[in-house]
Amino acid sequence: MQSENRRLLVLMLPAGVFFAAFFLLPMGRLFFIGGSGTLGWAAYAAIVTDRLYFGSLLSTLAVATATTLVTLVISGIAGVFLQRHRFPGNAVLVAMLTLPLAFPGVVIGFMVIMLAGRQGLIGTVTEAISGERLVFAYSMAGLFMGYVYFSIPRTILTVMAATEKLDPKLEEAARSLGASPWQVVRDVILPGLKPAFISSGAICFATAVGAFGTAFTLATRINVLPMVIYTEFTLSANIAMAAALSFVLGAITWVVLALARSAAGSTVAAAG
């Protein structure tokens, strides 16, 4: 038994050493550097005391919340529909909806430009209809659209997997007792999908808070925290402030995922 324990420890060791040297140690250092600037440890409070940083924190949280809600509604409807109804072409639709699963943020930004940019489809269509070109890619609205685009594929996969585990007999029972379609959704389907919604919603939120590539492609002037950190680091060379802000940002996403995990009782991890 003891020799087996030692063997398992040895098997864990390479990953553990790598992780300690390149994640735990650097993160610890980042924490101390965050407190080493002109503001001292007050840099960690600057995210709420400084008007500029607090403003971008609020808009970051707002765009992440909007992304999460809209993505959950879209993926909830499409995911349940595709899992509950089998029809020719169903598999093709699923494939299309999950294709962008691993597109990087920069490419997502470019997809938004293709739709809502200066030469975008939406602009062309609106110009043909009303004579006025609608261009919103390079703003918060464009960023929001990009984050929804990014979040739909993984959320739909989670919703479909959770729907598969729901017993259709429950829905049939509710219907035979006279429940309307809306009542079935509200009282049977939604409660059953709650854990899936919590875990995938948390992932949407965390990725939208921490993502950088999409905002970077669309416009460096978009006022969200990752862009502020990037500007502090590169343009202002204010490494201490960038460190403090990114540590707080990391803490936010980590806490959101941890809360969701304890609420949903399953494992949650973000990506992107």
Place this chain on the structure above:
Amino acid sequence: MHQLMYQLTRQLTHKLMHKRRWLFMLQLAFTLLICAFLIVPVILSMLAGLTVNYLVGIESGLTLRWVVEVWDGYRETIFASIGLSLACLAITLVLGVPAAYALARRQNRFTRAIEELLVMPVAVPGLATALALIVTYGTAGGFRTSWSFILVGHVLFTLPFMVRAVLAVLMAIDLKTLEEGAASLGASFGQRFRDIVLPNCRSGILAGSLMVVTLSMGEFNMTWLLHTPFTKTLPVGLADAYASLRLEVGSAYTLIFFVMIMPLLLALQFFATPRSKKFSVKDVS
């Protein structure tokens, strides 16, 4: 009387069917709309990369000029990303598979905490991880300017996906009994690992590998801060092209990226779709 009841029921079912049919069509239309939202820009950008002048439209003719331009200017970034993702795969296999095995054999609070820790680089924004690496190792000149600096970031980010994918498969089988059986027949640990553990987690290793390569190929959040002018990956080049070159060139570059990544994504779909009961990577993706 019976006749009347029958008539009434029929009418009611008919009405219900009608309503259901209507609901079905509404949901189908909505789903199709979302599909269009995701797929139309992909098609548009592919077309733009092959069009002489996108502003004029497809009537201006099709050309490979932009693709050739990207190939001449950014070829290195493509090879760099392929090399980097394969190196990343090799390291995550060596670090991740033994770790997943150890985690599968011992399920207690301690190993669960380790699992949580390992996932942190995915939960924490890449920007923060990259900054942490820079403030810690940025002054180590040779390391900072080499490819291994980016590689370290990619391994941190992708390792959890490998560990989770392999762990999920190992947890689904009764590893302990299998191993005890083999051990009672005199198999050494090395033999057991090679002949029992590895074959059993083949599907997990495959799914994890696909995920690792795909993610490493597209990683930008960290890489943008970790790269130097001499170590540029494909997404870094893409960001360059989007910012400074005409739409057609950016599109052609994206087209090349799509061609490289589509087979991986399609293979991933094969494993990730909930329909395949055997194994699913939904938890890790």
